[in-house]
Structures are given as structure tokens and as C-alpha cells.
Amino acid sequence: MKVKSMKTKKRILITIVHAFLSVMAVIWVFPIFWVIMTSFRAGKGSYSTKFIPDEFTVGNYVKLFTDTGVFDFPRMFMNTFIVAVATCLLATFFLISIAYTMSRMRFKMRKPYLNIALILGMFPGFMSMIAVYYILKGVGLTDGGLKLLALILVYSGGSNLLSFYVAKGFFDTIPKGIDEAAYIDGATRWNVFTKITLPLAKPILVYTLLTSFIAPWTDFIFAKVIIGSDAKYYTVSVGLWNMLTKENIYQWYTPFAAGAVCVSIPIAILFIYVQRFYADGLSGAVKG
Amino acid sequence: MRAKKLKVKEFPDVITVRESLKKGDLATRLSCVIMGAGNIRRGQVVKGLLFLAAEIIYILFMIVIGSGALAGLVTLGTQTTQEVFNESKQLYEYVQGDNSMLFLLYGIATIFVTIGFFILWRVNIKSAYAQQKKAEENRPAATLKEDIKSLFDKRLNTTLLFLPVMCIVIFTILPLVFMICMAFTNYDRNHQPPGQLFDWVGLVNFEKILDTGSGLGYAFWHILGWTFVWAVAATFLNYLLGMIMAMIINWKETRLKSFWRFVFVLSIAVPQFVSLLVMRTMLQEQGAINVLLQNLGLIDSPLPFWTNTTWARVTIIVVNLWIGIPFTILQVTGILQNIPAELYESAKIDGAGPVTIFFKITLPYMLFVTTPYLITQFIGNINNFNVIYLLTEGKPATMDYFNGTAGKTDLLVTWLYKLTIDFNDYNYGAVIGILVFIICAVLALVTYRRTGSYKDEEGFQ
Numbered sequence: 001m002k003v004k005s006m007k008t009k010k011r012i013l014i015t016i017v018h019a020f021l022s023v024m025a026v027i028w029v030f031p032i033f034w035v036i037m038t039s040f041r042a043g044k045g046s047y048s049t050k051f052i053p054d055e056f057t058v059g060n061y062v063k064l065f066t067d068t069g070v071f072d073f074p075r076m077f078m079n080t081f082i083v084a085v086a087t088c089l090l091a092t093f094f095l096i097s098i099a100y101t102m103s104r105m106r107f108k109m110r111k112p113y114l115n116i117a118l119i120l121g122m123f124p125g126f127m128s129m130i131a132v133y134y135i136l137k138g139v140g141l142t143d144g145g146l147k148l149l150a151l152i153l154v155y156s157g158g159s160n161l162l163s164f165y166v167a168k169g170f171f172d173t174i175p176k177g178i179d180e181a182a183y184i185d186g187a188t189r190w191n192v193f194t195k196i197t198l199p200l201a202k203p204i205l206v207y208t209l210l211t212s213f214i215a216p217w218t219d220f221i222f223a224k225v226i227i228g229s230d231a232k233y234y235t236v237s238v239g240l241w242n243m244l245t246k247e248n249i250y251q252w253y254t255p256f257a258a259g260a261v262c263v264s265i266p267i268a269i270l271f272i273y274v275q276r277f278y279a280d281g282l283s284g285a286v287k288g
Numbered sequence: 289m290r291a292k293k294l295k296v297k298e299f300p301d302v303i304t305v306r307e308s309l310k311k312g313d314l315a316t317r318l319s320c321v322i323m324g325a326g327n328i329r330r331g332q333v334v335k336g337l338l339f340l341a342a343e344i345i346y347i348l349f350m351i352v353i354g355s356g357a358l359a360g361l362v363t364l365g366t367q368t369t370q371e372v373f374n375e376s377k378q379l380y381e382y383v384q385g386d387n388s389m390l391f392l393l394y395g396i397a398t399i400f401v402t403i404g405f406f407i408l409w410r411v412n413i414k415s416a417y418a419q420q421k422k423a424e425e426n427r428p429a430a431t432l433k434e435d436i437k438s439l440f441d442k443r444l445n446t447t448l449l450f451l452p453v454m455c456i457v458i459f460t461i462l463p464l465v466f467m468i469c470m471a472f473t474n475y476d477r478n479h480q481p482p483g484q485l486f487d488w489v490g491l492v493n494f495e496k497i498l499d500t501g502s503g504l505g506y507a508f509w510h511i512l513g514w515t516f517v518w519a520v521a522a523t524f525l526n527y528l529l530g531m532i533m534a535m536i537i538n539w540k541e542t543r544l545k546s547f548w549r550f551v552f553v554l555s556i557a558v559p560q561f562v563s564l565l566v567m568r569t570m571l572q573e574q575g576a577i578n579v580l581l582q583n584l585g586l587i588d589s590p591l592p593f594w595t596n597t598t599w600a601r602v603t604i605i606v607v608n609l610w611i612g613i614p615f616t617i618l619q620v621t622g623i624l625q626n627i628p629a630e631l632y633e634s635a636k637i638d639g640a641g642p643v644t645i646f647f648k649i650t651l652p653y654m655l656f657v658t659t660p661y662l663i664t665q666f667i668g669n670i671n672n673f674n675v676i677y678l679l680t681e682g683k684p685a686t687m688d689y690f691n692g693t694a695g696k697t698d699l700l701v702t703w704l705y706k707l708t709i710d711f712n713d714y715n716y717g718a719v720i721g722i723l724v725f726i727i728c729a730v731l732a733l734v735t736y737r738r739t740g741s742y743k744d745e746e747g748f749q
Contacts, residue, residue, distance in 0.1 A: 010541070013541075014541050014542075017536055017539065017541070017542060018542070018543070020536070021536065021537070021542070021548050024533070025548065025551045025552075027610070028551055028552055028554070028555050028610065028614070029551060029554065029555075031555075031563055031566050031567060031570065031610075032554065032555065032558060032563075034566065034570065034576060035562070035566050094451065094452040094455065095452075097448035097449065097451075097452055098448070098449065098452050100448065101444070101445045101448045101449050105444065105445040107445050108302060110445075113449075118732070119729065120456070120460055120461070120464070122667065122725055122728040122729045122732055123464055123721065123724075123725045123728075124671045124673075124700075124701045124704065124721050124724050124725070127464065127467050127704065127717075127718070127721035127724075127725075128459075128460060128463035128464045128466075128467060129463075130463075130467070130708050130709070130714075130717075131462075131463030131464070131466040131467045132459055132463045134389065134393060134466070135393065135458070135462065135463060135466075138390070138393060153455075153459065154459060156455075157452075157455030157456070157458070157459045158455075158459045158460060159459075159460055161452055161455060161456055161460075162456075162460070188437075188440055188441035188444075189440065189441045189442070189444040190440035190441060190444055193444065193448075217559060218559040218560060218561065220561045220674070220678070221673060221674070221677070221705075225709070237559070237561050240561070240562070240565075241561065241565070244565055244569070253569075256565075257566075260558075260559075260562040260565075260566070263559060263562065264557070264558045264559060264562055267557065267558075267559055268554065268557035268558060269557075271553075271556065271557035272550075272553060272554075272557055
């Protein structure tokens with residue numbers, strides 16, 4: 001008797017849990033669903049009384065890609081893409097260099113470096129942003145196409161370099177014995193770095209490449225400060241944000257949704273691919 | 289004291305500048321004045337000439353630009369823009385005055401160049417002494433080729449770190465010093481270069497901001513209070529609820545585990561500015577949520593999600609849950625699975641219920657392991673610009689906070705942004721930045737230093 005009642009109790013609990021998860025899933029997916037629906041909605045404006053539009057259209061996508069007078073979305077997309085590719089190559093090179101040195105080499109300035117990195121990371125990021133803008137302006141990197149170069153430099157050489165701890169944690173887990181065996185065989189440190197450590201560190205390489213590729217697509221504030229109102233060099237985030245200003249929102253709300261979908265899909269795919277490294281990397285670093 | 293001794297032991301063959309000067313011969317000591325002399329004397333001609341070239345370039349730089357820039361750093365400009373009567377053309381002309389901002393920037397840049405040169409000068413002396421020591425031991429000096437080789441072997445750290453460190457200096461440290469300096473000037477909306485000058489004022493800005501009596505101080509303390517409430521609520525609610533969600537998904541009876549996880553990860557995968565902007569429009573007076581609730585007949589008039597202070601603050605925290613819970617799920621899932629099963633078994637045998645188990649076993653274990661994560665989250669939330677700016681831009685607006693420079697949901701960082709970008713009060717912005725830094729640094733140093741992973745870095749290698 002008792003066993004049976006416990007079983008039903010458990011079954012009820014299981015049902016409740018699944019019902020709860022379903023409700024949560026709906027809440028979490030709802031905004032995403034809503035953007036997708038909006039991107040196919042005929043008609044303008046941000047206020048809609050219906051969730052599933054009366055009339056479906058791909059007009060918003062067509063407008064987004066062809067009506068390039070005010071907002072040149074293809075151009076924004078290319079701008080961001082160029083910046084993202086350059087950033088991910090440069091940033092990965094920098095980050096991996098720092099992480100490897102900090103993990104494998106022992107030199108006098110090592111602990112000070114680690115501490116300085118920690119301290120610098122505690123300043124609010126855009127406290128320096130405005131100053132960076134003036135420095136870039138001072139050396140003439142804020143005119144025309146050089147703005148994009150400035151963005152690349154800032155994204156790859158800026159505060160992101162202080163977050164080398166994830167990669168360092170990964171290098172820490174590669175046994176040192178492998179290196180030492182190679183040294184005995186006469187390998188130089190450079191050989192060990194390029195021929196042994198880097199191939200072993202493929203997951204963290206991919207992780208770093210992808211995260212630094214994603215950053216320019218999602219960053220909004222730095223791009224806004226550096227690019228200003230120069231529509232030719234908008235990145236997608238600045239462009240999409242500008243579509244929602246008071247003057248533009250009525251005309252551009254539905255194309256905004258279309259643009260958001262176009263940007264989000266590739267980024268989401270990349271992110272979902274990255275996230276397994278993400279969880280592993282962190283739990284690995286903390287376990288130590 | 290003890291730490292210092294240990295350091296010396298760790299790197300026994302390190303040459304110090306003091307030792308070099310004490311035991312150096314003529315050529316080594318000559319290197320103090322004529323850089324590279326020691327290296328040339330021992331046959332390292334190229335290296336020596338490079339040192340010498342650096343010295344000449346630095347001296348030329350100082351004569352042409354540097355000394356003027358340093359003087360400018362002290363005065364921050366003396367000449368305002370003014371109309372001057374031009375006799376030959378018989379008309380008034382505007383004469384461009386000094387630009388205090390550029391003076392400050394160039395002065396700081398000169399100091400950085402000087403520090404860089406000083407480091408090079410030390411390297412030069414040490415290198416000279418090292419060659420002298422080698423010569424005394426009758427070992428040949430390294431050739432240029434060997435030097436370059438060692439940059440890829442023993443001294444690979446120098447090679448690998450050179451570019452990144454340069455970047456950090458230029459894009460992080462130099463701007464920070466620049467902004468920190470502004471905190472000690474009167475660079476506000478009434479002193480805008482070019483055209484007007486600003487000058488050093490000492491600690492006046494700090495006094496104004498910390499003084500509860502002034503309008504600025506009133507705004508600061510109130511915004512600081514909300515920043516803390518926000519950071520605590522955002523961090524711990526996200527953490528607790530996210531952990532509970534992760535445990536529900538991990539529960540052995542839950543079906544479709546990877547599907548649920550996927551759903552949550554999906555919401556992180558969408559760029560934040562997209563999801564936040566969408567949330568903002570959805571929660572507006574005529575937005576989707578209000579329309580839905582009205583259509584269902586649950587409410588008569590639209591809910592003031594963004595227009596009422598309390599509503600706006602609560603809404604921000606709730607929306608942030610939507611953003612933050614998936615992150616927590618991602619982070620803690622792996623760690624949750626690492627909790628030794630025996631702990632749970634023995635607790636069950638002792639008759640503990642699920643609630644007791646959660647508070648007595650799961651939570652303490654998780655807190656122990658994830659303290660560094662929590663601290664970074666907390667600091668991240670104090671500095672959480674995106675959520676606030678993209679959701680409300682600090683609104684609802686109020687005139688209470690320093691003549692409307694901040695709204696009721698502004699955090700210190702968004703206020704900093706508005707003060708500098710919208711209102712040109714660079715000095716106050718800089719002071720706020722420094723204060724935020726101090727708060728974060730104290731919090732972090734106190735906790736980081738206690739965690740095992742900092743103290744015992746090599747423990748598991």
C-alpha cells in the first residue's frame with residue numbers, strides 16, 4: 001500500500017516538474033519567438049495587438065537588404081564581419097601568447113603581471129573608453145575607414161586581454177612532463193610552444209577564436225562611441241540600435257526584427273558550439 | 289621581508305642594476321651615460337648601436353616635443369582662445385588658444401615614453417654588466433644570432449608578451465591614467481577645450497561627490513545605494529534560481545535533459561542588445577505584455593513597467609533573471625555533478641529532506657567552489673552597463689539627481705557614461721570611475737586572496 005502511494009506521489013512530482021519546465025521554456029523562448037514573428041509581420045510600428053501576425057511577408061527582409069538609403073544593412077554586416085575576423089585572429093594571438101607565458105614560463109615580472117591584470121580588470125570598462133577615443137583621435141584613427149581599424153585595435157588589444165585566465169587555466173592542465181621530455185631532446189621553447197602545446201590546446205584555441213569573433217557582433221557601446229553618427233561605418237549593433245530611435249522606430253521596427261534574426265542566427269550557432277568549452281573551461285579552472 | 293627573500297631565491301641568476309653599478313668596470317659604467325657602450329666594448333656592436341640609437345631618439349624627442357609637453361602638463365595651457373586685432377589685415381582674428389585636454393594627453397604620453405626609456409636604460413646597464421661578467425669568466429659574448437635565438441627559447445616570454453603588453457599599456461593603462469588625472473581637474477561643462485582652459489584643482493571633486501549635503505553628493509549616495517541593491521539582487525537571485533533550475537534539469541527523473549538545456553542556452557546565444565531591446569519594446573505601455581494582459585482582462589490600464597520607479601527597478605531585476613539564469617545553469621551544471629554522491633546518500637540515511645539537503649549540503653558546497661565566480665558576477669553587475677542602458681537608459685527621469693543628469697534606475701556606471709558623454713562633466717565622471725574601482729577592488733582583493741585557486745596556483749600541476 002505504502003509503496004504504491006509513494007509511487008503515485010513521485011509520478012505527480014515528475015509531472016509537476018515537467019509542467020514547470022515547460023512553462024519556463026515558454027517564458028524563455030517567447031521573446032525569441034516574438035522577434036521572429038515580428039520580422040515576418042506585414043505593417044509597420046512596434047505596437048502590435050497580435051502575437052501571430054495576420055499577414056506574413058518577407059518584405060522586411062527585402063527592405064533590410066535593398067533599402068540602403070538610411071540604413072545600409074549589407075554594409076553594416078560586412079563592416080562587422082571584417083572587424084570580427086581581424087579581431088579574432090589578433091586577439092587570439094595575443095591571448096594565447098599571454099596565457100601560455102603566464103602558465104608555462106617563470107620569470108621575475110610574472111606575479112606582478114598577474115596582479116596588475118587583476119587590478120586593471122576592476123576599473124569600469126568604459127571609464128577608459130572615452131580616453132581611448134581621444135587617443136585614437138590624437139593619432140588620427142577616427143577618420144573614415146580608419147574607424148574600423150580603431151575598432152579592431154580596441155577589441156583585440158583592449159580590456160579583453162585581461163581575461164586570459166580561462167586559457168591559462170587550460171594550459172595549466174597540460175602536464176609539464178611533456179614539455180620537459182621535449183627539452184631533453186633538444187627542443188627550444190618556441191618549438192615546444194608551436195609543435196606541442198598549441199596542437200594539444202586546440203579546444204581552447206577554438207574557444208578563444210570563436211569568443212573573440214562573437215564579441216564585435218554583440219558589443220554596442222564601444223562601437224557607438226568610436227563610430228559616432230557616421231552611417232557608412234556602422235556595425236550591426238549600432239545600426240540596429242539606431243533603427244529603434246524615436247524618429248526611425250515606426251518605419252524600421254519590423255526590419256529591425258529581421259536584422260536581429262539575421263545577426264542572431266549565425267551568432268547563436270557559434271555560441272551553442274562554443275558553450276561546451278565554456279562550461280568545461282570554467283569548471284576546470286575552479287576545480288583547481 | 290620574507291617574500292622578498294623567496295623571490296631572490298626563485299631567480300638566483302638575476303642581475304640587479306645596483307650590483308651592475310657597484311661591480312661594473314669602466315665600459316659598464318659608461319653605459320649609464322652612453323647607452324650601449326658596454327655592449328660595443330665586448331663586441332656586441334649591433335646591440336650596442338641599437339641601444340645608442342634609442343638614446344639619441346629619446347633625447348631628440350625630449351628636446352623637440354617632450355620638454356614642452358611636460359611643461360604643458362603642469363600648466364595645462366595658459367592661452368585661451370581670443371579675438372586679436374590683426375593690424376596688417378585690419379580685422380579681428382580668432383587666435384586658437386591652448387587645448388588643455390591635449391596638453392594633458394601629451395604630457396601623460398611623454399611620461400609613459402620616459403618610463404619606457406628608463407626601463408630600456410636599466411636593461412642596457414644589466415646587459416653591459418652581464419657581458420662584462422662573461423668576459424671575466426673568459427666566455428665569448430653572445431653573437432647577434434644567438435641573442436635572437438634566445439628570444440625564442442630562454443626568453444620566449446619577452447617575445448610573446450611584447451605586443452600584448454604594448455597593447456595593454458596603450459589601450460588600457462594610458463587611458464586609465466588619463467581619466468584618473470581628469471578627476472583632479474575642473475574639466476566640467478563650463479571648462480570645455482578648445483576655447484576654454486581647465487586646470488588642476490586637487491581633491492575638490494572628491495569632496496563634492498562624497499559630501500552628502502551637495503546636490504552631487506545626494507545623487508551619488510542614492511545611486512550608490514541602488515547600485516548595491518541591484519548588484520546583490522541580480523547576483524544572488526540569478527545564482528540561487530539558476531542553481532535550482534539546474535538541479536531540476538539534472539534530477540534523475542527529468543526527461544529530455546539536453547532539450548531543456550538547449551532552450552535556456554538559446555536565450556544566451558541571442559546577442560544581448562537584441563534581446564534587451566526587444567524586452568524593452570515588449571514591456572512598454574502599448575507593448576506586447578500589456579496588450580496581452582489587457583486582452584485577457586487581467587488588468588484595466590497598462591502596467592507602468594518603465595515609468596514608475598519601483599516598477600522599473602523590479603522589472604529590470606526580473607528581466608535580468610531572464611538573461612542571467614541560463615548563464616548560471618551553464619556554469620553550475622558541471623560542478624553540481626561533481627558533488628560526491630556519498631554526501632547525499634548519508635544525508636538521506638540520516639533522514640534529511642530535500643530542503644535540508646539543499647541548504648546543508650548543496651549550497652555550502654557550491655558556495656565553497658564558486659566564490660570566485662560569484663565575486664566576478666557581483667563586480668560585473670556593479671558595472672552592468674548593457675542591461676540598464678539598453679532597457680531603460682536610466683529612466684524614469686528625475687530632477688533630484690544633480691539636475692537630471694541621472695534617472696532613477698541609473699547605476700554608477702551609466703551615470704558615469706551620461707556625465708561624460710551627454711553632459712561633458714569629465715571630472716565628475718572620472719571621480720565616479722575611481723570610486724567604483726575602489727569599491728570593486730576592495731571587494732575582490734578581500735575575497736580573491738582567500739580562495740584556494742589564487743593561493744595555491746601550482747597545486748594541481
